[in-house]
Amino acid sequence: MAQSEALEGSVPAMTATNPSPRPLSDYTRPTHTVMLNNYLFDAFGPYPITVAAGIAGFNQIYNSPPEWGQGAQGYGKRVGSNFGIGTIGTTSRFALAAAFKEDTLYYRCECTGVMRRTGHAVLSTVTARHGSDGHRAFSFSGLVSPYVGATAAVYGWYPDRYGAKDAFRMGNYTLLAYVGGNIALEFLAFHPHSLLSRMHMKSMHGAPEPGTGK
Numbered sequence: 091m092a093q094s095e096a097l098e099g100s101v102p103a104m105t106a107t108n109p110s111p112r113p114l115s116d117y118t119r120p121t122h123t124v125m126l127n128n129y130l131f132d133a134f135g136p137y138p139i140t141v142a143a144g145i146a147g148f149n150q151i152y153n154s155p156p157e158w159g160q161g162a163q164g165y166g167k168r169v170g171s172n173f174g175i176g177t178i179g180t181t182s183r184f185a186l187a188a189a190f191k192e193d194t195l196y197y198r199c200e201c202t203g204v205m206r207r208t209g210h211a212v213l214s215t216v217t218a219r220h221g222s223d224g225h226r227a228f229s230f231s232g233l234v235s236p237y238v239g240a241t242a243a244v245y246g247w248y249p250d251r252y253g254a255k256d257a258f259r260m261g262n263y264t265l266l267a268y269v270g271g272n273i274a275l276e277f278l279a280f281h282p283h284s285l286l287s288r289m290h291m292k293s294m295h296g297a298p299e300p301g302t303g304k
């Protein structure tokens with residue numbers, strides 16, 4: 091039950107990445123248009139809708155939360171809840187990134203080796219590019235945003251018996267889901283015709299093409 095409740099908050103904004111690694115010397119900060127397109131796709135595109143519906147299916151099986159019952163009405167509440175958590179978390183992530191001037195797009199590792207690339211993907215969950223040179227540093231938006239959506243759900247529309255501990259637990263699951271999404275982007279989005287790149291069409295959570303800013 092605890093796992094199924096926690097999964098309710100696991101609606102990460104997993105988007106496709108640039109198909110090739112980007113040397114730091116070639117760093118181009120994404121434009122406002124690129125960031126806006128990424129936000130709209132991450133928050134309202136087919137991926138968050140699909141994930142919200144999928145997780146709601148698991149919540150339905152485990153009847154979590156039980157107060158929402160079963161049937162179409164219960165499933166609809168769970169889908170709406172998951173989608174709301176994801177949208178609020180994504181909105182807070184992009185808003186905080188803009189406030190702190192963080193580039194939270196995912197950049198594939200310039201290194202080789204499974205362990206090093208996995209470590210890069212994990213670290214990228216709580217780091218971001220900063221400044222005109224694109225140096226990597228701690229990301230406040232990356233750490234905080236997974237808990238914003240969960241907290242909004244717990245105090246906004248979840249049954250009254252849920253509290254801060256539940257929000258923290260759900261946020262932890264969301265953060266882990268971001269880690270899993272980054273690992274998938276690191277190893278699966280190899281080229282523009284990969285499954286992830288096709289799924290995310292032209293709105294890719296990755297670096298702009300060199301010299302284009304698009």
